[in-house]
Amino acid sequence: MASTDGALSADVAVEALGALDAHTLGMLGDLVAQSGWNQTRDDWALFAAHGTVHAVRDGSGRIVASGAVLPMGPRGAWISMILVDPALRGQGMGRAVFAHCLRQVQSADRVALLDATPAGEKLYARYGFVPLWRLTRWQRAGDASARRAPRSEPGPLDLLAALDAEALGLARPAVLAHLALRADSRVVRHSQGFAVVRAGRVARHVGPLIATHEAAAAVLLADIADSEPGPLFIDVPDDRPLLREQLAAAGFAPQRTFARMALGDAVPQGQTAFIHAIAGPEYG
Known part of the structure; x- marks a missing residue:
């Protein structure tokens, strides 16, 4: 950013x-x-x-x-x-x-x-720096019809951090814990993935959203969209057709684009197909 x-x-x-x-x-x-x-x-x-x-x-x-x-x-x-x-x-x-x-x-x-x-x-x-892949920020205004779910406890955060590291190619357990354990954060879990939803200055931010396949990510996204009544931001890789369709149907609209870029030898190689929303351009 x-x-x-x-x-x-x-x-x-x-x-x-x-x-x-x-x-x-x-x-x-x-x-x-x-x-x-x-x-x-x-x-x-x-x-x-x-x-x-x-x-x-x-x-x-x-x-x-x-x-x-x-x-x-x-x-x-x-x-x-x-x-x-x-x-x-x-x-x-x-x-x-x-x-x-x-x-x-x-x-x-x-x-x-x-x-x-x-x-x-x-x-x-x-x-x-060279671009690795591209993503788009989607935003949604508040939805009064959404049901606010009770805050989810992170549970076994070490398991979430392990999946996050596999996806990103970099271990960041302290960063993930800081995001997930804030008083105003939620961790939404699925058998094949998880997402963190946290407070932002103007909108709650969804991410990271990590899942082993896009269908599982869609389930997580639907749960979040249905349970968060306020404004939402989510940064999604462009090569996610199912999520893009679901976002549009849920009232999200594209706001801005980003490029994931790197400089240096031995760029970390993760399971990028597991990344369905980044933690934010400030965290990757």
């Missing part, structure tokens, strides 16, 4: 943030809102706890650009949250933060992965 800008300014100073206090979280939250994204304070807390949050400040100390690196498994790392204050775009801040994140990943000898918007894809291609 990215908010990209123009030519790189040589004097852009990028810092790695430490613990995120309420004031810092507020500034990062402002960037999310200005960019129209869906992340919450819980998401920033996850990046700080298990990865690194990078930032650019203006002369008053206000955070005006951000980026995040989230290591996954022994060889991978996700780059995301490349956000810039809309009033300050075009000054090279987004590119500076991204380059800083990429250097961190490469210095650790990890494969860099990300989910790019169309504008971001052009930038990342210049760095050598």
Whole structure:
């Protein structure tokens, strides 16, 4: 994901943030809102706890650009949250933060992965990133007729994490646990898969949705659509005809597209056919 800008300014100073206090979280939250994204304070807390949050400040100390690196498994790392204050775009801040994140990943000898918007894809291609596959964000406004189901307990989270790692090709048990165990999250289970539904800034997010075949994923999606009355986002690989048909019938509409991209040798190879919705462009 990215908010990209123009030519790189040589004097852009990028810092790695430490613990995120309420004031810092507020500034990062402002960037999310200005960019129209869906992340919450819980998401920033996850990046700080298990990865690194990078930032650019203006002369008053206000955070005006951000980026995040989230290591996954022994060889991978996700780059995301490349956000810039809309009033300050075009000054090279987004590119500076991204380059800083990429250097961190490469210095650790990890494969860099990300989910790019169309504008971001052009930038990342210049760095050598190549697209792996494509996906689309679908959104649905609130549905008052949906029955709100009681919150599901995650159950054997280690088994869910194992299936998630098989699908992604990267182990991320701490990330999955953080998403699933939030007070406002649900884990919807099926004998052949599972999905996490969590709160977002403007809509609840469905993902990851992992299942061994698309028909099982469709059962999970139907359960979620029928039990969540509020607005929903879900990011689905484009090569899922059954899910796309079901989403359209359930009142979802395409919002934006992404490209899964990678840079580095030995790109992790998972069972991508098991991925029916990603955890989000910030997590893969």
